Amino acid sequence: MSEAIKLFQYNTLSALMAGLYGGTLTIGELLEHGDLGIGTLDSIDGELIVLDGKAYQAKGSDGRVEVVEVSEDVKVPYAAVVPHEAEVIFKQRFEMSDKELEKRIESYYDGVNLFRSIKITGHFAHMHVRMIPKSTSDRKFAEVATHQPEYTQDNVSGTIVGIWTPEMFHGVSVAGYHLHFISADHTFGGHVMDFVISEGIVEVGAVDQLDQRFPVQDRKYLFAKFNMDELKDDIDKSE
């Protein structure tokens, strides 16, 4: 049997939702655990995209999207990465909405009780993303998210990366798809809201185990009071 594939998740989405935005794990350490994934940066300063072992930050700045490679010493409050290994690869040869493509992807799953890694490389007739704006306060994520800039681009090539989470882990992560996009020329990207794919290659990766880490030395995390029902609602609203 080949080596088990571990989804490395640093902190939980609920902690992020609760306003714990301070970075506590370096990008360097994060990249030791996977080459594909998503997350956010210290002070929720935009969206983190991990593609082919490199980390990128997409943020909205003066009404424009900016994408930069992130250096190894930058810290993240929340991220999930995996050593992506495609188990199913298929060509998407005609136009589909995100909802239609998601249905097609799920038709290849062996049940819905394991995490999966997702990689979609292609050309998109339409791509709609958002970026969480930097926030140093303890404002709740769901409040910050109501004012987050959204951007669209038509006819853009690039890659969607992300994680699919079984419902059992909603709260720890977001149930279903959590996808980020980066354009091939690294000038556009963010947290995926919706899209229309023209054509592309879709890879669905197996995940055998969850390696869940906690910021065990972060007093803010340790002593935070989480209202789980509220946080799950916030995840539904924000993610």
Place this chain on the structure above:
Amino acid sequence: MSEAIKLFQYNTLSALMAGLYGGTLTIGELLEHGDLGIGTLDSIDGELIVLDGKAYQAKGSDGRVEVVEVSEDVKVPYAAVVPHEAEVIFKQRFEMSDKELEKRIESYYDGVNLFRSIKITGHFAHMHVRMIPKSTSDRKFAEVATHQPEYTQDNVSGTIVGIWTPEMFHGVSVAGYHLHFISADHTFGGHVMDFVISEGIVEVGAVDQLDQRFPVQDRKYLFAKFNMDELKDDIDKSE
């Protein structure tokens, strides 16, 4: 920094609640990941107690409790073990109910957002346990649990072992305490319902990470349909 302590959880409590009782991990493999913990055996045949690196099965048989050491080739459908390392140790020198002792234990926690291992060795004025009865059908755990035998013993020495789970992971595990008991003479034990401690030593162990495994080759698990709201209710009722 000392090595990170990992809680090894095999499968999820929700999968067990949904009726997936077939064992898929051997006790031998399980014990490689921890020396203290809880679980159940193949066909939910009683309660699993892992103490000092040894695995015991407590079951109700003809109105009597039977406790036996479990051999390495027996399989489990669900278990959680940890290389227990006490972070806080305290002497409990006077009588307390389980609820009072739990409050005292929690007063030593650094917040409620990390898992913890629990070990309570002492003398108990009263111990009330139950054992899930063997079931090979796909009857829901909550239904089986309504008919499970309960046993009490007064003035018994022994050890309580278990895991404390943060609320965020309810469903994956049971939020709060999940405790099993084994008497010092290995003639009494089971899933702890309530107790009165006379005196004892309480150890609370740190857990830094969750190493969550899934039965990735079990078709029953992969294709099971889980109704999470119902399963969380079942966990509340049964655990």
